[in-house]
Amino acid sequence: MLELSGVRAGYGAINVLWDVSLTAAAGQLTAIIGPNGAGKTTLLRAIMGLLPLGAGQVALDGQPLRGAPAWRMAELGVAMVPEGRMVFRDMSVEENLIMGAFLPAHRPHVKARLEQAYATFTRLRERRRQAAGALSGGEAQMLALARGLMSEPRLLIVDEPSLGLAPLVVNELFNILAGLKAAGRTIILVEQNTERALAIADHVYLMQSGKVALSRPAREVDLEQLHDLYFGR
Numbered sequence: 641m642l643e644l645s646g647v648r649a650g651y652g653a654i655n656v657l658w659d660v661s662l663t664a665a666a667g668q669l670t671a672i673i674g675p676n677g678a679g680k681t682t683l684l685r686a687i688m689g690l691l692p693l694g695a696g697q698v699a700l701d702g703q704p705l706r707g708a709p710a711w712r713m714a715e716l717g718v719a720m721v722p723e724g725r726m727v728f729r730d731m732s733v734e735e736n737l738i739m740g741a742f743l744p745a746h747r748p749h750v751k752a753r754l755e756q757a758y759a760t761f762t763r764l765r766e767r768r769r770q771a772a773g774a775l776s777g778g779e780a781q782m783l784a785l786a787r788g789l790m791s792e793p794r795l796l797i798v799d800e801p802s803l804g805l806a807p808l809v810v811n812e813l814f815n816i817l818a819g820l821k822a823a824g825r826t827i828i829l830v831e832q833n834t835e836r837a838l839a840i841a842d843h844v845y846l847m848q849s850g851k852v853a854l855s856r857p858a859r860e861v862d863l864e865q866l867h868d869l870y871f872g873r
């Protein structure tokens with residue numbers, strides 16, 4: 641569904657990504673792992689058209705994206721759940737969710753999708769009238785994920801969802817991601833929690849210093865070898 645070929649990108653004179661090529665296949669969960677500073681978030685920014693490409697291309701269903709603006713990405717069915725949750729703190733949980741279905745084409749479906757969100761993320765239903773700023777870290781992450789799903793995206797991109805969350809909440813989060821995958825959703829997951837990502841992924845890319853250091857089906861990944869590469873041993 642999504643294909644990057646030979647992508648170079650960075651910030652002004654600083655290049656971060658070096659000839660990155662990867663594919664996210666439809667109906668699969670593609671995990672992008674790697675240590676701090678490897679370029680994972682930069683890669684997602686390049687996919688979302690938030691950074692100009694120095695070389696290469698990003699294509700969705702074979703069509704080059706050429707830095708499409710955010711609303712166009714939404715129209716094309718790509719939703720990103722950014723690192724750090726970024727919920728609208730002064731708005732209620734439900735208002736945050738409704739913001740996820742902002743395109744005119746989504747409006748007729750808002751009620752049904754709210755129901756769907758509350759069925760998946762039961763705690764959000766209880767807290768739907770509360771200000772999002774009053775949620776715990778885990779609840780805010782669930783809200784960010786649920787908001788990303790409100791547009792019924794064809795491709796859901798999730799950046800470091802487990803960051804700073806308690807183990808029980810991480811379990812819940814990964815169960816939900818596994819459920820979304822089982823329901824056929826196409827997902828790109830950026831994670832530092834290698835083992836958890838590996839457990840639910842179909843394909844794994846390991847990023848190192850702005851390059852793809854390993855690309856392999858998840859079931860063929862040897863965890864020890866992965867850790868050696870990860871830590872540059």
Ligand SMILES: Nc1ncnc2c1ncn2[C@@H]1O[C@H](COP(=O)(O)OP(=O)(O)OP(=O)(O)O)[C@@H](O)[C@H]1O
Binds near residue numbers: 674675676677681832
């Ligand atoms: N706005 C920016 N301006 C300049 N350099 C940046 C900027 N954002 C990130 N970088 C640099 O790009 C490199 C890759 O950062 P990036 O955030 O993509 O890594 P990451 O793999 O997502 O790391 P983390 O897991 O810590 O979020 C780092 O060296 C970082 O310092």
